[in-house]
Amino acid sequence: MDNTYNIIRIQQYLKGELSPEEMHELEHEALYDPFLNDALEGYQYKGVNTGKLTLLQQRLQDRITALPEERSRLLFTSQRLGIAAVACLLFILACVLLWMINARNSDSAQQKQLAIELNTADPIPYGNGLFIARKLTEASASPKQGWDNFNTYIKKTINPIEGKNVVVLTFDIDKVGKPFNIVAKKGGSPFIREAKRLLEAGPTWEENKSAEVEFVFE
């Protein structure tokens, strides 16, 4: 560029390396060019330091290229923002899916728990709830075919008795599973008799050697 040449010319002028004609030419120019005149006076004061000028040019170039970098950095940031947004969305979706799966699982778990309760804990009233036979203690023996079948059996074979009553019977189980040593702990006598009859004519028992069973007549 010309400015290199120009600054060299100023340098040469200040060092007295130009011919008188060239010096006159430069002085003449400076006389009509206040910019050049001031610059010449400045360099007269400090001397021409081309190293500093090169550094200045470098600074200018850095400044010029600084903005596009900033732009690209901004662009990159917006890209990253986009990626982050998508990641967030995916994360939320995954969370929702997990939650849904969990909810379903816990539903079925609850159902399972319910089923377990039905199987192991007190049997629900059978049919319209007229007859209920259930064990009163955890250690009690249970009918071999299960409480449901036992209640079905009761329903089929019961001799209806008028009135309401709750009978509690305790009994032992023999080797083949038949109840014996039946003792009534609670209940009216016709109901106890009927309950005993049902027990004696009923299915075999298992799980334990003794039982405590409640019969609800309604």
Added chain:
Amino acid sequence: MAFIKPIDKQKEADLLLQYKSTGSLKILGMLYEPYMPLVYGVCLKYLKDESESEDAVMHIFEQLVTKLRVHSVVNFKSWLYSLARNYCLMELRNHNKADTISIDENSFMENDAFLHQPIGEDILETKLRLMEECMEHLNAEQQICVRLFYLEQKCYKDITTITGYDLNSVKSYIQNGKRNLKICMEKSGNG
């Protein structure tokens, strides 16, 4: 003739327009870079400190970034000179260094319009005669220095050798002589 011919005037005007519309720093850099040594020199003159001047060169560029988008600049070089000079003077004022600086120092500067006024052949002779007359009105020192500089095209150094005046005096005799000559010729020309 002009000392700095980094890019021709037309190209410079195009770049100015381009920068105004695009705000591209690359274009502004192309405009500014050729003048950077001059700006640095001007800053050295006023601030008298290299690192301050370096910073000033960059600060002036920052001012260009905003100002050139707003102002319509016809003559970039002289506009830039004013900007740089004002920046330095403001800096000095902020540093309370301004005491030693005379703002009128450069009042001798002519504008391009007068200097490059085309002179027709028929009036050239009248002008020359007028100039000779006006030369007589200058004081002795100014007369000698102006003659040596303009008519004999001597450099300052040679003039100091011939006259024995010191360099700064020679400069100021030429500058003042030139100004007085101009005033005289304008007066006589109009009268």
